[in-house]
Amino acid sequence: MLLAVLVASLASATPAPVASAAPGLEPLRRAYGAAVGRVALWRRAREREDAPPFGHLATSQVGYAPRMQKRFTSPRPFTSFEVVRESDGAVAFRGGPPVRAVGTDLLGATRTVWIGDFSPLAEPGRYRVVLDGGLASHPFGVGREVFDPAVRAVQRWFYYQRAFTAVEAPWAEGPWTHPSDAAKAPPGVRKGWHDAGDFSIYNAPLATALFWMLAAYDDFAPSDDATHVPESGNGAPDLLDEARWGLEWLVSVQDAATGGFASTTCQDRYARYGENTHASVPPYRAGEVGTLATARAVGTLAFAAAVFDRRDPGFAARCLAAARRGYAYLEARPGEASDGPSCPAYRRDGDAEVGRHVRMYAAAGMLRATGERRFAADFERASIASWADPDYHHVAAFAARLYLRAPAGDPARKQALRERFRALAQEVRVAADAHPFELAARYQWGSISAALHRAGASSAWACVDAGGRGEDCDRALAPIHYALGRNYLQLCYVTGLPGVTRGVRRVFHHWLATLRAEPPVFPGALAGGPNPRPDPRDVSYPQARPRPIWGYFGDPAFPxxxxxxxxxxxxxxxxxxxxxxxxxxQGAALYGLHLAQWLARRADAP
Structure with missing residues (x-):
């Protein structure tokens, strides 16, 4: 991630018809490159893919459970609408005027939108919404199993991102394969997930993904053992098998001498975009040990010990032993907030606030796993007075959730934490009511993830703790519906889902760009989403080789x-x-989809 400088430096090369060592021919080389770029721009403009925004009613393109709230957003007012069955054109539901109008400055010339509600429609099937003026939605499904393919795809993303192993048939279920790069790992390092479109493995996002995966099992206990990964059929839920792949990396980067954990397994040397494979990249470098990475690892491994204890006591004991050694490393370095310089995309060296967040998380995880009261005292010492949305640095909300699930936690402290979560859930309700797609949004890099984290760490937990009932469940599902199509561009922001009319087909991704497969991306990848301030360096290089690079700026297909x-x-x-x-x-999306699946399958689900 954060590969702006890398992309800019690697994309600038142009093809040369003559040896670049001949300085007198440099003008010819540049002219040739410029001509190649002009041809690429002309071709790209003829392939324009950018559909007019808000050309349909905005609904999820995946769909809704029968008893789930079902709403759409319209760019124009209406007096009535119909929900029409796709199979025969029959009207399955008739609705009246909007339930409300929402003013907005997020949609350009569209300053007001109108919200329609068709929640009473419960008959399973495939439908579309049609206004009295003819404007219609893309098709969507209604059914108790409607979220199952999305859960499977988003969870399988982690299989495709596995590090230090081959991704191969039959489990790849398509052309997205590569050989193992295990020989390039530092000594003793194994497994983990490539973080994003690059090859590095980072402690901060990996621990965050693991928190959401473990929380999904903790809250919903999914049992699916047939998602077609190599471990399928072994008697353990595939969700836990995948989580274990990430946990094994954490354990493997623990320093034998000190008990601290490394921040990364680093890959920072790349060829041009579109020329990088697992076979071609150089050996990885081991990142440095520090207290920030160690505290995140301790909290995550302790949480894993509690989750795995009933299914695999041996692995749980191994996780807890590693967590205890890491905690001793932290205790020997009170007040330190250290983070090494290798592959520094997530580095926060010296950040005392982040240091308190992660120590709070480590203490809560150990309290949950062991019941030892000393960890409750450490939780209080590290505690952040006021916290909000979690991210890979600010994990106090994760810590609070673990504390609430710890039997040894102080009842009064738990009550205060519940009140904080209730206040955050109320903030989500207020923000969602003011948004055109009823989303409690945070517009930034990774805006869809930010909304998933915000609702996931407030509304979703309120929904779960209330037994799957109440308005908080609707608010928790709003970012899922948004990601699946209820948005301004009418895009499903998750790749490769069945039944989707208009979905994302490309993402920034080094080895997929090199593979040039069709489809270009494996199913289940969640795109970042709208960014109010795209990086100025995220530009297009039409003259780049082996393929043009089309960035945010300068792409005639997406002006x-x-x-x-x-x-x-x-x-x-x-x-x-x-x-x-x-x-x-992906971790936050997977938790949200498991919540949606859990609600859909409940007989009394809202």
């Missing part, structure tokens, strides 16, 4: 400028600032 509405600041190309994919984003 964008300062006048583009915030909700439209996304391009489905090689844009790393709007269209990369990342482990922590």
């Amino acid at each position: 964008r400028d300062d006048a583009t509405p915030i909700e439209g600041r996304y391009t489905e190309n090689d844009s790393w600032s709007t269209n990369e994919t990342a482990a922590d984003w």
